[in-house]
Amino acid sequence: MNKNNSTKKLALTGGAAAAEALKQIEPEVMPIYPITPQTPIIETYAKFQADGEVDTEMIKVESEHSAMSAAIGASSAGARVVTATSSQGLALMHEVLYIASGTRLPILMIISARALGAPINIHGDHSDVMGCRDSGWLQIFCENAQEVYDKTIIGMKLAEKVNLPVMVIMDGFNTSHSVENLEVLETAMVKDFVGERTAITPLLDTKNPVSYGPVALQNSYFEFKIDQEQATNDAAAEYQKIAQAYQEISGRRYGFFETYHTKDAERIMVLTGSATGTAKVVVDKLRAKGEKVGLVKIELFRPFLHQELSAILKNAQEIIVLDRAQSIGTTPPFYTEIVNSLYQIGEIKKIKSFVYGLGGRDIFQAQIEDVFMGKFKDKYIK
Amino acid sequence: MEHGAVIKHDETKGPKTGAWRYMHPEVDKEKCIGCATCVPFCPEASIEMKENKADIDYDYCKGCGVCAEVCPVKAIMMKKK
Amino acid sequence: MNKELAKHFFSGHSACAGCAFPAIVRAVLGEASCEVVVANATGCLEVTSSLYPYTAWKTPWIHNAFENAAATISGVERAYEIMKRKKRLPGGDKKIKFVAFGGDGGTYDIGLQSLSGALERGHNFLYVLYDNEGYMNTGNQRSSATPYGAATETTPSGRASFGKTELRKNLMDIVAAHHIPYLAQANVAYLADLKKKAQKALAVEGPSFLTVFSPCTNNWKFPTSQYVAIAKLATETNFWPLYEIENGKYKITSEPKNVKPLTDFLKTQGRFKHLFSEKNKPVLERMQQITNEEFARLVSLTEK
Numbered sequence: 001m002n003k004n005n006s007t008k009k010l011a012l013t014g015g016a017a018a019a020e021a022l023k024q025i026e027p028e029v030m031p032i033y034p035i036t037p038q039t040p041i042i043e044t045y046a047k048f049q050a051d052g053e054v055d056t057e058m059i060k061v062e063s064e065h066s067a068m069s070a071a072i073g074a075s076s077a078g079a080r081v082v083t084a085t086s087s088q089g090l091a092l093m094h095e096v097l098y099i100a101s102g103t104r105l106p107i108l109m110i111i112s113a114r115a116l117g118a119p120i121n122i123h124g125d126h127s128d129v130m131g132c133r134d135s136g137w138l139q140i141f142c143e144n145a146q147e148v149y150d151k152t153i154i155g156m157k158l159a160e161k162v163n164l165p166v167m168v169i170m171d172g173f174n175t176s177h178s179v180e181n182l183e184v185l186e187t188a189m190v191k192d193f194v195g196e197r198t199a200i201t202p203l204l205d206t207k208n209p210v211s212y213g214p215v216a217l218q219n220s221y222f223e224f225k226i227d228q229e230q231a232t233n234d235a236a237a238e239y240q241k242i243a244q245a246y247q248e249i250s251g252r253r254y255g256f257f258e259t260y261h262t263k264d265a266e267r268i269m270v271l272t273g274s275a276t277g278t279a280k281v282v283v284d285k286l287r288a289k290g291e292k293v294g295l296v297k298i299e300l301f302r303p304f305l306h307q308e309l310s311a312i313l314k315n316a317q318e319i320i321v322l323d324r325a326q327s328i329g330t331t332p333p334f335y336t337e338i339v340n341s342l343y344q345i346g347e348i349k350k351i352k353s354f355v356y357g358l359g360g361r362d363i364f365q366a367q368i369e370d371v372f373m374g375k376f377k378d379k380y381i382k
Numbered sequence: 383m384e385h386g387a388v389i390k391h392d393e394t395k396g397p398k399t400g401a402w403r404y405m406h407p408e409v410d411k412e413k414c415i416g417c418a419t420c421v422p423f424c425p426e427a428s429i430e431m432k433e434n435k436a437d438i439d440y441d442y443c444k445g446c447g448v449c450a451e452v453c454p455v456k457a458i459m460m461k462k463k
Numbered sequence: 464m465n466k467e468l469a470k471h472f473f474s475g476h477s478a479c480a481g482c483a484f485p486a487i488v489r490a491v492l493g494e495a496s497c498e499v500v501v502a503n504a505t506g507c508l509e510v511t512s513s514l515y516p517y518t519a520w521k522t523p524w525i526h527n528a529f530e531n532a533a534a535t536i537s538g539v540e541r542a543y544e545i546m547k548r549k550k551r552l553p554g555g556d557k558k559i560k561f562v563a564f565g566g567d568g569g570t571y572d573i574g575l576q577s578l579s580g581a582l583e584r585g586h587n588f589l590y591v592l593y594d595n596e597g598y599m600n601t602g603n604q605r606s607s608a609t610p611y612g613a614a615t616e617t618t619p620s621g622r623a624s625f626g627k628t629e630l631r632k633n634l635m636d637i638v639a640a641h642h643i644p645y646l647a648q649a650n651v652a653y654l655a656d657l658k659k660k661a662q663k664a665l666a667v668e669g670p671s672f673l674t675v676f677s678p679c680t681n682n683w684k685f686p687t688s689q690y691v692a693i694a695k696l697a698t699e700t701n702f703w704p705l706y707e708i709e710n711g712k713y714k715i716t717s718e719p720k721n722v723k724p725l726t727d728f729l730k731t732q733g734r735f736k737h738l739f740s741e742k743n744k745p746v747l748e749r750m751q752q753i754t755n756e757e758f759a760r761l762v763s764l765t766e767k
Contacts, residue, residue, distance in 0.1 A: 028545045029538060055548070057541035061534060062580030069531035069577065073502065073538025076525050078553045079546055081538075099527055104386030163385070196551070201388050203523045204543055205554035206498040210388050211518035213526035220515050224387050231385070389518050396475030396517040422654055423691050425478060425485040427469035439464040442474035446481030446680075447688030460688075 007183045007250075014175035017145040017182055018084070018110045018168070019044035021152035023054055024190035027082035027108070029074035031059040031067040035089040036122045037172040038112040042084055064089035068096040068107075075105040076212045078202025080160070083107065086172055087114035090128045094135070097165075101136025102228060103212055106159035106197065107166075109137075110152060113273070114172035115359040123360020124172035126273065126325040129301075130333045136228060138166040138235055139302040141272040143258075144175060146182040150252055153190055157242050160197045162235040171324075173360060174274035189249055236303050256305045258297040261287060262312055265294030267372060270313075270338055271322035272298040275356065275363050279322075282368040293372050298334065306341040313342060318350045320371055322381070324357045356381035399426060403445030406463035409436045413457035420449035420458065469521075471499065476519040478511040481687030483651045483677040483694065484593040488564065490654050491591050491673065492522070494661040497558040500539055501525070504532035504569030507600040508593060530573040532563040533581035533590060540586045560665055561588040567608030568598040571634050582641040582670045589664045592634070593677040603682035607632035610702075611753060612746050613734045615682075620737035625746045630753065638672045639708050646672035647707035647716070652694035656705055656717050663707070676703045684733020696728040701758040706765070713764040725751045 012020060018041045022030075032042040048054045057074075061067045067083050075081040085093065090111060100107055113129050115121040129139060140155055142148045151168045159166040170176055201210045216224055236256065243254040258276075261283055262268050269279055276297045286293045296312055313319055319342075323332030330336065335353035342349050354371060356363045363381055370376040416434035428439040429449060436449070436458070450458040464474050471492040478485055484507065492499055500523040503509040509526045512519040527535040540561045546552045565574055570592045578590060597615050598604040605615040605627055614626040638646050644667045647660040657675060664671035676697055678690040685693055697703035698717070702725060705717040726747060729735040738747050 028549070028551075029542050031538060055545065057545045059537055059541050059584065061537070062576060062583070066531060066534035066537075066577050066580055069527055069534035070538030070541070072527050073525065073535035073540075074542040075538075077500075077539045077542035077546070078551075079542035081542075096528055096531065102386065103388065199553065200385075202553035203500055203525055203539060204546065204552060204559065206500070206523055206557065206559065207554045208390075209521060209523045210390055211513050211520050211524045211526075212386075212388050214387055214389055214513035214515045214518060215510050216387050216515040220387075223383055227383055227385060387515060389513075389516060391473065391518050391521045392516070393473065393475065396473070396519070397477065399475060399477065402480060421465060422468065422490060423486050424465075425480070425482050426474045427465045427472075427485070427489060428474060430465045439474075442464055444480035445687075447686070448481055448691060451688040452691050 007185055009181060009183055011179050011181050012145055013040065013177050013179050014145045014148045014170045015040035015112060015177065016044050017149040018152050019048070020184055021149045021190070022082055023048045024187045025153065025156050025194050026054050027056055028079035029057045029059065029071070029081045031061050031070035031074070031083050033061050033064045033067045033085065033089060035064070035086045037114060037124070037176045038084045038086040038110070040176065041110055041112070064092040065096060068093040068100065071107045072096060072100050072103065072105055075107050076103065076203045078197070078199035078204050080197045081107045082109070082156070084110040086112045087116055087128045091116060091131060094132060097132050097135040097137060099213070100165045102224070104163045104228070104231065105165060106163050108152070108156045108159050109165065109167050111167050111169045112172040112176035113169050121359040124174045125358045125360065129167065129169050130325040130327070133302055133333065136232060137302065138164055138232065140166065140168050141299055141301055142168065142170045142175065143272070143274060143276045143297060145180040146252070148175065149182055149184060150246065150250060150254065153194060154242050154246050154254065157194045158235065158239050161242065162231060162238050163200070164231060164235055171274040185250060193246070193249060233303050236300065236305055239300055254299060256300045256308050257312060258299060259294070259312055260297070261294035262296060264292055265316055266292040267318045267320060268313055268316040269295040269320045269322060269372065270298065270334060271295065273324060275322065275324070278363065278365055279368050282365050282372065286369065286372055291372070304337050306344050309338065310341040310345045310347060313349070314345060314347050316349070318352065320352045320354065323353065323355050326355055326358070354379055354381050398441045399444050400441045403443060403463065405445040405447060405460045407438055407443065407445065407447065407449055407458050408461055409438060410457045410459065411435045413455055415455055417454060419452050419454060423448050423452050468493070471520070471522045472512070473519045473521050475517060476512040477514060478507065479681045479687070481680040481690055483690040484508050486654070487591070487593050487651050487657070487675045487677055490657050491661040492562065494658050495560050495665055497560055499560050499562050502527070502532045502536035502539065502563040504565035504574055505529035506566035506569050508564055508566065510600055529569055531577045532565045532569065532574060534577040536561050536563045536588050537581045537584065537586045540588055563588060563590045565590070565592055566599070567592065567594045567596060568606045571607045571632050579641065582638065582643050585669050587669055589671045589673065592674045594674050595677045595679040597679070597682060599679045599682045608634070612738055612750050614737055615734070625743050626737065635674055642711065643670040643672060645707065645709050648674045648705060650676040650694050650698050650703055650705060652691045653698065653705060653717060660707055660716070682734070685731055689731065693728070693731050696723065696731060699723045700725045700728040700754065702728050702754050704758055704761055706761060713761065713767065715761065715765055725754050
């Protein structure tokens with residue numbers, strides 16, 4: 001805990017925690033469109049606006065596609081831009097997600113991750129964010145309300161530092177609507193940390209006119225995409241630097257992956273989001289019985305740091321991957337990444353794949369325990 | 383390599399579309415009455431009034447023939463070049 | 464090269480020889496009394512003016528996607544408002560007018576929702592629609608702006624078809640229903656009228672809209688020299704009336720002294736060639752009837 005600055009203890013839902021961080025960051029333009037379970041974020045922020053606590057242009061657009069389109073316009077103009085969405089809304093943004101990242105526009109988007117139809121379901125899972133994992137957006141996962149607050153601040157600074165759009169993702173309802181204790185920093189501290197955005201070639205600088213979004217054909221398109229991928233990969237180091245700087249002002253350490261009892265673990269579970277808390281409790285119980293188990297929580301999912309992950313997992317005898325999304329027609333997303341990570345260091349390990357929590361289905365300690373102990377035969381923890 | 387393909391206007395990088403021409407507009411300076419009707423209709427903004435006479439910039443003129451068509455006194459003739 | 468005329472939109476773009484929209488862009492932007500920032504929907508104007516590494520745009524310009532020019536300019540306009548308020552305007556304080564350009568595909572069809580949202584929210588911007596009555600950048604497919612009876616690649620004339628069977632969508636009425644302060648229908652052949660309307664539209668503190676007739680030499684199939692002559696005929700036959708709607712009041716701004724028969728306009732274009740056959744005579748009559756009915760309806764609206 002950092003002694004020399006005053007912090008406040010609050011009990012907030014994940015959504016409210018995001019809004020709290022956004023109030024301190026105070027974006028200039030925030031295009032918004034309602035969708036459960038994200039809506040409390042924009043409602044809470046709209047109240048801050050109504051009470052004069054923030055000065056933000058909230059554009060109440062007529063669709064999520066227009067929310068991201070307006071965000072692209074505002075970010076190209078040079079402003080600090082934030083939006084938020086879930087599920088079908090994120091899917092509707094799909095076309096313009098790629099345009100935001102391809103145009104290297106810093107936009108922070110908070111996601112309350114929710115199942116994708118059909119059938120329609122308003123509850124939490126990761127299918128929506130997995131659906132745009134190749135869109136060129138940086139993706140940061142949160143376990144709880146405290147992480148949502150912290151990573152919203154980290155995500156804003158990261159986006160504007162590397163000029164790439166960033167998604168900060170919490171589990172819909174599990175995190176977004178569950179009240180938890182958290183600590184918030186002093187506003188002046190947050191404002192100093194994120195600073196102000198100074199765009200490189202802002203559209204509003206009419207003395208230095210630029211064109212955003214030209215046509216690039218066979219002779220140049222390829223190079224632009226290589227350049228974009230390079231920037232995305234380079235963003236990992238910047239994320240780590242910002243996370244370290246954030247630890248100095250908050251006392252809370254974030255990184256690419258959080259390890260929990262992995263040093264001597266024979267069996268390591270890999271997952272992310274709100275279920276990680278439950279899994280930690282199970283690890284503690286099994287450790288008490290002498291079982292050598294541990295877990296790894298994925299924090300930075302895009303870019304994905306294969307070497308760093310395989311370094312953590314390489315000594316384990318068995319790796320258990322819990323995906324909260326399918327990749328219909330092939331193996332689930334996290335599992336596919338982790339097989340790739342280990343393959344890269346020639347480690348052919350026993351890797352098991354499980355899918356849990358689709359459409360808000362709860363996962364219980366007993367199930368996680370059975371999975372650790374190899375007693376769970378089905379690949380669906382339902 | 384401009385990051386995000388954000389580019390600046392640079393005339394030197396622009397194609398001289400005059401190369402498109404196969405029909406060539408010529409202004410008969412005597413006939414031209416300096417009304418400048420042709421000027422705003424030229425899709426390439428290639429016509430200027432010089433000493434009150436229409437003057438065509440052949441770097442960019444694509445030879446479409448609009449100027450010849452709109453000229454009220456038929457002072458512009460399209461020629462094969 | 465006419466530097467003054469081309470000060471926003473330079474030469475070197477690759478629009479077809481004899482294309483109409485460069486004159487529209489320059490006529491409208493030429494009336495701006497302050498800096499302009501332009502958003503441009505995907506379409507002919509956009510792809511022919513921004514082929515990397517060259518951009519013909521000398522004014523700030525953004526292309527985002529096909530259906531979101533209005534949503535994009537909304538974001539730019541709001542960014543301007545708050546950055547001005549907070550003294551953070553890049554390049555210092557100045558007045559900027561925001562202008563979006565779109566073709567009929569990007570405006571009547573795929574971009575209609577984004578346009579409606581931006582109009583309803585009252586953003587301070589001018590939307591300019593260059594109407595070439597079809598998806599011309601993709602090679603002349605039918606849009607809801609394509610006139611009844613016109614042949615396109617997706618409504619070809621044939622033994623069992625006379626071309627497009629639906630009436631043209633009345634976008635002006637849809638935009639008028641948003642009760643914006645000013646909108647007008649103009650024609651590239653009537654530059655003075657177009658400029659006057661552009662001036663009024665640019666002066667609006669809020670949303671304004673221009674529909675501008677923009678003949679397409681390549682896909683309407685007429686010689687490259689003819690866009691002005693053909694555009695003029697469109698208004699002289701009442702096929703394309705010139706009017707404005709100011710605070711809800713309809714007003715015809717220019718009317719032909721003696722109205723020519725529609726066929727004078729239709730016969731100049733390959734897209735209507737198939738109508739001049741015995742079999743399609745009724746279609747021609749229907750088209751004249753539609754033109755008369757629509758013009759009469761417009762006149763009645765001006766008398767309200």
